[in-house]
Amino acid sequence: MTEVVSSPCATHTGADPASRCCGDFVAGIAEHACEVLQNTPVNAEYRHMIVAAPPGAANAQPGQFFHLACPPGASGSTFLRRPMSVYGADPRLGTVEFLYKVQGAGTQGLATLQPGDTLDALGPLGQGFAPPKDARHVLLVARGVGLATLSPLAAHAIARGASVTAVLSARSPALVMSAERLRAAGATVHIVTDADGNSDPVQLEALLDTLHAQKPFDFLSTCGSNRLLVLLQKLGKAWGVAGQTAIEQHMGCGIGSCYACVRPFREHAQSGRLTFRRVCWDGPVFDLQETTSW
Template sequence: MKYYDSQAVVLSNEWVNDEYKHMVVFVGSEAATVEPGQFFNLMCPSTDKATPFFRRPMSTYFANSATGQIEFLYKVVGIGTEGLSTLQAQQTFKMLGPLGHGFNLKPTDKHILVLGRGVGLATLAPLAEYAASKNVRVTAILSAKDKERLMSQHRFADAKAAIIEVIDSDRSSAIDHVDALIRDVHHQQPIDAFFTCGSKRIGKLLQQLALELGIRGEVALEQNMACGIGMCHACVIAIKDQAQTQLVSKKVCKDGPVFDIREIVYE
C-alpha cells in the first residue's frame, strides 16, 4: 500500500464536546484516497509543557479524494493530542499515511453490525458509509458514557443505518443488555459480519458471539505506536493463529490495525 508523508494544512480544528475535537485538513487527493479503517501517523506540535517525540496514530474519520481533505475526530488525552488541539486554521504539520489494512466487506454481505464506543465511532463511521454505498444494510450500536458523549449519529444516519444508542448512565450499555440486543437484531435479519472498535469489553462479547453464532467479525485495535510502518516493533501483539492453536506475533500498524476478531487474545 502506498503512503505519503504529507504537509497537511489545517482547515479547521473545533471542539465537539469537552473531550473531543474535530479537525479538517487538506493533504491532496493521493493521500486522501483511504480505505475505511486505515490511519495516519500525525506529527503533533509542541506545547509549553512538552514536545511529543513520536507521531500519534489517528483513524480517518472522513476522507474525500476529490477535495483532498481528511477529517479526524480525536480525544485530547495526553501531550500529543494536546499539541494537536492547539493547531489553528492555516497552520501546517506532517502526517504519514494512509497506513495499515482497513475493514473487509464481502460481496455476499447483506447486513452488517457495527458496534463502537467513544472514539471507536470515528473509525466505524466511514465503514458504515462505504457499506451503504454497496447497498449493504447497516445496524449501528453506538455506545458512550452518557448522551452528551454519543457522537457521529449523523454519519450513521446518512448511511441509513438502523441506530441503537446505549449509554452507561442508564445501564443500557451493560454487556448482557448489548448481548440481548445483538441476538434480537440477528433474529430479525441475519448478520453477515460484525465490526467493532473502541472497547475491549465489547470486542470480547463480539468474539464470543462470532464463535457461537458463526458470524465473521473484525476489530480495529488501538495500540501504542512509534513508526507506524512496521520498522520499530513498538506495536507488536500476540494473536491466535487461524487454527486457534498457537500464538503468533503481529504488528498492529502493518498487519492491522484491523484483525479477525476470533484471533484476538482478550484477558
C-alpha cells in the same frame, strides 16, 4: 494453556514498504503537509479536525490511519508521531478527517492547531476493513474513539449495497458521537450509555440477539472497547458470522520497521497457539476471532 510460537508477521512479509494493499486499494505511503481547515470541539472531550489533503491521502480507506507529527501542547512536546484513525476521507473534496480525544501531550498539541496551520501526516497506513463484497447486513459496535474508526466503514458498506446497523456506546448521552453522521449515511443507529444503564454486556447481548433475529448480520465489526470485542467474539461464534476489529496500540515508526507495536494474536480463529503481529503493518484491522483481549 495457550502456547506461544514464534512467527514472522503473517500477511505481508517481504512486501514493499512503499506501498500497501487495503481491500481492492493500493496506496502509496507519503508524508503530507496538510492545511488545517477545521479543528473544533465536538463535546467536552473530543475534537473534529478536517485537513486538506492530496489524492494519495484523501483516498484513505476505512480502518487505515495516519501517523501525525503533533505540535507542542500544554504538556510539552512529543518525540514520536501519534497514530490517528481516519474518520473520513473524500478524494472529491480533497479532505481527510480525524476525530480525537484530547488527553495526552500529542492530542493536546493537535488541539492547538488553527485553520491555516499545517499538519504533518504520514500515510495512509495499515490494513483497513475488508467486509465480504456480498455482505448484506453489517453490524458496527463501537465505544469512545472507536466511533471514529468505524464511521467510514458504514458509508463504505452502504455504497456497496449493504444495510448497516450501528450500536454506539458511551458513558453518557453527551459523549455519544457520530450518530447523526451515521444516520445521514443511511445506517440504523442504536445508542446505549452507562448513564441510562443499558450499556452493560448482558443488556447489550440481548439487544444484539434481538436485532440479529430480526435481520441476520453477515459481518461484524468493533473498535474501542475490550468488553465489546469479547461480546462480539461470543456472538460471532454463536451466530456463525465472521468479523473484524480495529486495534489501538502505541507505535514507533508506523511502517513496520521498529516492531514497537507487536502484540499476540491467535494463529487462526480456533487456535490455542499465539503468533505475534505488528499492529501498524499487519493491522490495525484484524480478524475478530484471532484478536486476543487486553
